[in-house]
Amino acid sequence: MALTNETIRQKLIEKFGEEVTGWEEPYGMLTFTSDKNLNLKVLQFLYDEPSLDFRFLTDLCAVHYPDNTGKELAVVYHLHNLKENIRIRYKVFADISNPDVFSAYALFSAANWMERETYDFYGVNFIGHPNLKRILNVEEMEYFPLRKEYPLEDQKRIDKDDEMFGRE
Amino acid sequence: MSEHVTLPEGYVEKQTTTINLGPTHPATHGVFQNIVELDGETIVSAEQTVGYIHRAFEKIAEHRTPYQITTLTDRLNYCSAPLNNFGWHIACEKFLGIKTPKRVDYLRVIIMELARISDHLICNSIVGVDSGAFSGFLYVMQYRELIYEIYEEICGSRLTTNMGRIGGFERNFTPQAFQKLEKFIKEWPVVLKEFDELFNRNRIFMDRTIGVGPISAERALNYGFTGPNLRAAGVDYDVRIHSPYSSYEDFDFTIPVGSTGDCYDRFLVRDQEMWQSLEIIKQAYQKVQEFKGAEAEVYHADVPDYYLPDKKDVYTKMEALIYHFKIIMGETKMPVGEMYSSIEAANGELGFYLISDGGRSPYRLHFRRPCFIYYQAYSELTKGGLLSDAIITMSSLNLIAGELDA
Numbered sequence: 157m158a159l160t161n162e163t164i165r166q167k168l169i170e171k172f173g174e175e176v177t178g179w180e181e182p183y184g185m186l187t188f189t190s191d192k193n194l195n196l197k198v199l200q201f202l203y204d205e206p207s208l209d210f211r212f213l214t215d216l217c218a219v220h221y222p223d224n225t226g227k228e229l230a231v232v233y234h235l236h237n238l239k240e241n242i243r244i245r246y247k248v249f250a251d252i253s254n255p256d257v258f259s260a261y262a263l264f265s266a267a268n269w270m271e272r273e274t275y276d277f278y279g280v281n282f283i284g285h286p287n288l289k290r291i292l293n294v295e296e297m298e299y300f301p302l303r304k305e306y307p308l309e310d311q312k313r314i315d316k317d318d319e320m321f322g323r324e
Numbered sequence: 325m326s327e328h329v330t331l332p333e334g335y336v337e338k339q340t341t342t343i344n345l346g347p348t349h350p351a352t353h354g355v356f357q358n359i360v361e362l363d364g365e366t367i368v369s370a371e372q373t374v375g376y377i378h379r380a381f382e383k384i385a386e387h388r389t390p391y392q393i394t395t396l397t398d399r400l401n402y403c404s405a406p407l408n409n410f411g412w413h414i415a416c417e418k419f420l421g422i423k424t425p426k427r428v429d430y431l432r433v434i435i436m437e438l439a440r441i442s443d444h445l446i447c448n449s450i451v452g453v454d455s456g457a458f459s460g461f462l463y464v465m466q467y468r469e470l471i472y473e474i475y476e477e478i479c480g481s482r483l484t485t486n487m488g489r490i491g492g493f494e495r496n497f498t499p500q501a502f503q504k505l506e507k508f509i510k511e512w513p514v515v516l517k518e519f520d521e522l523f524n525r526n527r528i529f530m531d532r533t534i535g536v537g538p539i540s541a542e543r544a545l546n547y548g549f550t551g552p553n554l555r556a557a558g559v560d561y562d563v564r565i566h567s568p569y570s571s572y573e574d575f576d577f578t579i580p581v582g583s584t585g586d587c588y589d590r591f592l593v594r595d596q597e598m599w600q601s602l603e604i605i606k607q608a609y610q611k612v613q614e615f616k617g618a619e620a621e622v623y624h625a626d627v628p629d630y631y632l633p634d635k636k637d638v639y640t641k642m643e644a645l646i647y648h649f650k651i652i653m654g655e656t657k658m659p660v661g662e663m664y665s666s667i668e669a670a671n672g673e674l675g676f677y678l679i680s681d682g683g684r685s686p687y688r689l690h691f692r693r694p695c696f697i698y699y700q701a702y703s704e705l706t707k708g709g710l711l712s713d714a715i716i717t718m719s720s721l722n723l724i725a726g727e728l729d730a
Contacts, residue, residue: 183418183663213548215664215675217690234664234677234692238545238559241566245664266548269700277382292375292729301383308387 159207159240161186167208171201178247185245192231192248196258199246202235203263210235210244213260216270218278220252222304228252229278233260250280252303259285277302340368345714347376353450354725356718358702365710370703374696378729385689389654390416390490391632393689398484400693400727404443404670405485406435406475414569415665415676416490419658420630427615427622428492429571433608434505435478435487436570436667437601441512442471443670444552444594444601447722451591452523454716455532460522467515470508477501491631492624502609509606516598524595530588537705537717538586547704548697551672553721556593557585563668570667574611575604587720594722629656654684671695671722693727 164186168176176198178189190198202210215234222228227249236243250257259282260267271282272291279300282288290297299306340363347357355376361368381396388396390412397408410432417424424432445468449461472482477500479487488494523529539549544557554561562579564572580596582589615622624631628647637644650656660682666675672694679688698721705721706714 182661185664187662212545214666214673215677215690215692217677219679219688232677234675238561238566243664264548265543265546266697266700269696270548273696290375292378294375301380306383308383 159237159242161242161244164208164242164244167205168198168201171205172198185243187245187247189247189249192250192257195231195233195246195248196260196263199233199235199260199263202244202246208237209239210237212236212238213264213266213270214243216260216267216274218274218280218302220278220303224249226251229255229280231257231274231280252279255280256283257281258283259288261285276300279303347373353719354723355729356723356725358714360706360711360714362711365712367706367709367711367714370706370714372699372702374699375729377725381691381730382689385686388685389651389656390630390658390685391651393686394488395484395486397691398486400691400730401443401669401671401674401695401724402483402726403446403724404439405483406439406487407443407667407669408674409485409487410436410570411665411667411669411674412676413488413490414667415663415678416630417625418665419661419663419678419680420490420627422491422625422627422630424492424570424625425619425622426571427612427619428624430574430608430611431493431497431623432488432570433572433575434605434612435475437604437608438471438474438508440601440670441598442468443722444598447671447719448523448591448594448598449519450719451533451587451716452529454719455529457522457526457529460519464515464519467508467512470504470511474501474504474508477504489624489632491627492622494632495634496621496623505605505609509602509609513602516595516602520595524592532716533588533591533720534586535584536587536709536713537720538584539701539705540585543701543704544585547701549672549701550694550698551668551670551722552593552597553585553590553672553698555579556582556589558583563666563673567666569665575607577604577607587716590720590722657682657684658686666692669694671724671727672698691730693730695721695723696728696730699723699728 175194176188176190180187202208214236217232219230229250229252230247233246257280259271271285274280275288276290276293277300340361342361345358345360347355357373359371385393385396394409394412397412398405400408445464449464452460475485476482477498479485539557541557541559544554558581560579560581577600580593582593632651633644633648638648658680660680662679664675664677666673675692677690678686681687705717
């Protein structure tokens with residue numbers, strides 16, 4: 157029996173009930189969310205349950221929604237069942253003042269650097285990660301550059317002499 | 325290392341040496357630093373440092389319109405830039421619901437497979453260089469030149485191509501482009517065969533690569549391997565087959581797989597993929613030639629809102645000028661939504677995770693860069709091996725610093 161979005165949804169509701177919410181299907185990809193403390197339980201269930209078998213972590217990244225008070229940071233997992241060739245997207249939201257999310261490293265070795273990258277750019281603190289330090293940016297950096305409060309170009313910068321490039 | 329242990333006189337303590345491999349070492353082919361702990365010549369542990377050419381593409385993309393992002397994708401995997409360009413355009417088309425004409429799909433397939441060949445060619449010949457065979461590398465570079473000439477004929481540039489538009493190409497392929505393609509189809513198999521004969525059953529090459537840097541299918545999947553590196557471990561996952569884009573379902577080709585996931589298998593998988601790519605190019609060229617009349621002139625979808633109009637129309641037609649202005653100035657808004665789209669790039673699954681809030685540029689754009697994800701397995705691959713094997717393992721993984729660091 158081919159695995160469909162509806163079967164996955166049923167299985168998850170059967171297991172977690174009301175804990176998994178936010179069901180959507182943008183561009184055909186099943187998307188859902190849950191409390192951030194449940195993330196490992198959900199990922200483990202998706203991994204272990206023989207009929208679901210989501211064992212390939214395609215992508216892990218974060219998104220910053222500054223207006224979403226209390227849930228500013230979203231951590232997005234893209235999972236792939238290679239046998240049935242179906243992908244799902246799973247999100248957990250964290251408070252920006254307390255961005256603790258459990259690390260998926262024990263389940264997916266691939267999560268190691270992906271989580272480091274996410275930490276580097278958004279400051280998501282992955283609990284249980286073996287080596288959570290910056291990966292692409294310099295270690296001395298004191299902020300998380302992909303958060304929305306840092307504009308790409310600040311016209312009021314005074315530390316840069318840009319006279320020759322048309323700026324005052 | 326033991327600490328504060330009193331050793332008998334005359335006893336030399338077993339020591340390990342820590343060395344820096346890179347970031348500007350010629351053998352690393354890109355800015356990769358490895359801090360390697362050696363016991364004699366055997367690697368005890370290796371730690372990778374990346375990010376030397378990080379350029380914050382994801383941040384920049386949040387301020388740019390789709391066409392300005394195409395130039396960023398050029399600089400990801402610069403050995404096969406058209407693949408990234410089309411990957412992004414295909415992502416945009418999926419996001420905007422644009423259906424491209426068949427001829428555009430086939431033309432894209434031709435270019436994408438040429439790009440795959442040029443990428444695999446570099447990787448495989450570099451594996452040769454690192455095992456001591458320089459001649460293969462120099463020899464095949466002449467034929468990569470043929471591919472670059474085809475790019476040049478189509479878009480005017482060679483390395484960072486910025487090729488294509490949302491919905492198709494900026495102009496139709498010229499007869500010269502097809503002539504150069506025919507020349508390539510005719511001359512390339514002869515050279516590839518020679519290249520095969522030079523390496524595939526070469527005793528020295530086999531001894532240097534068999535059993536070097538192996539990975540099991542299970543570990544490879546757990547590490548998020550994709551592309552030839554995953555297929556060398558024996559998993560037949562290919563985005564072209566699993567979720568076809570750009571009419572790949574119309575072509576007849578096979579996916580070569582290996583079994584041990586070592587350097588030799590990775591080399592052979594890439595080698596066979598080049599042959600398969602050639603078959604796809606032939607089929608695609610055949611299909612392109614079958615279009616007759618007006619269909620044979622189609623090179624883009626009819627989507628004036630997103631397709632950048634022809635320059636001569638911009639100068640002479642009011643409507644084209646308006647669309648040109650709107651697209652260039654970023655007045656064309658993207659719809660609200662989120663989407664993940666991926667293509668089979670030369671070294672794995674290149675994904676674009678796009679979130680739009682309806683503005684002129686993406687709210688968030690995340691690139692799934694295949695070599696960023698599989699490079700983390702490097703310390704596991706090299707542990708217990710020889711230092712010289714670590715070099716060859718690195719080149720056989722096909723790491724591109726530009727893509728890795730984004």
